[in-house]
Amino acid sequence: STHPQVNPFPSFISSISDLPKNISKECAKRKIQRYVRKDGKCNVHHGNVRETYRYLTDIFTTLVDLKWRFNLLIFVMVYTVTWLFFGMIWWLIAYMRGDMDHIGDSTWTPCVSNLNGFVSAFLFSIETETTIGYGYRVITDKCPEGIILLLVQSVLGSIVNAFMVGCMFVKISQPKKRAETLVFSTNAVISMRDGKLCLMFRVGDLRNSHIVEASIRAKLIKSKQTKEGEFIPLNQTDINVGYYTGDDRLFLVSPLIISHEINQQSPFWEISKAQLPKEELEIVVILEGMVEVCAWCQARSSYITSEILWGYRFTPVLTLEDGFYEVDYNSFHETYETNTPVHSAKELAEMASRAQLPLTWSVSSKLDQHAELETEEEDKNQEEQNERNDLQVYSRHKTQP
Secondary structure: OOOOOOOOOHHHHHHHHHOOOOHHHHHHOOOOOOOEOOOOOEOOOOOOOOOOHHHHHOHHHHHHHOOHHHHHHHHHHHHHHHHHHHHHHHHHHHHHHOHHHHOOOOOOOOOEOOOOOHHHHHHHHHHHHHOOOOOOOOEOOOOHHHHHHHHHHHHHHHHHHHHHHHHHHHHHOOOOOHHHHEEEOOOEEEEEEOOEEEEEEEEEEOOOOOOEEEEEEEEEEEEEEOOOOOEEEEEEEEOOOOOOOOOOEEOOOOOEEEEEEOOOOOOOOOOOOOOHHHOOOEEEEEEEEEOOOOOEEEEEEEEEHHHEEEOEEEOOOEEEOOOOEEEOHHHOOOEEEOOOOOOOHHHHHHHHHHHHHHHHHHHHHHHHHHHHHHHHHHHHHHHHHHHHHHHHHHHHHHHOO
16 A cells, blocks of 8 residues: 555656647548639549440540540550551552562552552551652552552541541640639638628639630538438539629629628528638639630639638739729738628627617607607696586576576
């Protein structure tokens, strides 16, 4: 009983004490997986696709969607294979006709002049399909099978050229590259605007060639559970950014602040400043429009809860210079703090209704009381007048003989 107590886990406790104090907080934070990345690419991978033949059915779109390295590899391989294939046929024709045995014989008329092996047949195939025509190797009129092969290779070569050149042209002129100059603010903000709590973000176009018929949409990505108990992962809810008022159709010449009023139809109606960091949600913003080359363009971005700043506004970026307006894109993503209630829009509406109710009740009650007093006074005056009239009548009757 007199022995001192010995700690059986000294090394374990010392190792715990050496850990950073904020490691538990970092572990407690749950990482929100993005549905759409900041650069607009969708963070979704398709797996276990059994009907892969559908990709070959739409082979043109499949080639356009491939990465550049695979696209260039297919481009080179298609031409090389067709040249080799027809070069092999040209060599077989020359071999079967015996042209290889009469090389240098001036009395022999070959199918293709100066074709003395497979390499020269391959070069003649390239000249035929690409219509180069150096004039050294030429087909003669004594070879009907060669004439037919020449027609077939010319037609198929034109088809291959149209397909591959068209594929490369579409790949180069994809409108996705135009979306690189459409920028979104790094953060979204929540603050008061015209006496209403609003969610806002900023969009801008870096080019002088403007987007035609630009429109903006926003979606809330959040899992939900229905009343029947069904769990819907990544449920999509529309966020109204001016659909009914036309504010979602933009004249995007200078950066614009897109505003969403948090009202009873808003999914942020019951979310306060303290509750916002606890929410696992994502706001997907989609900007669409027509570019000047008659191609439809779409740019996307997203905001998670850690990128939504409560009680901030965007710094102005537009200034008036000597005869023109100047946009300072250095301040495009900057925000500043402003006085904003920490309560949700629902709580603010309830507090406003409670503040107005006693005033309305007191005024109406005072009016009712005043009306009752006036009625009582009128009744009392009427009774007094009736009493006077009765006394006068009684006195007249009494004085008569």
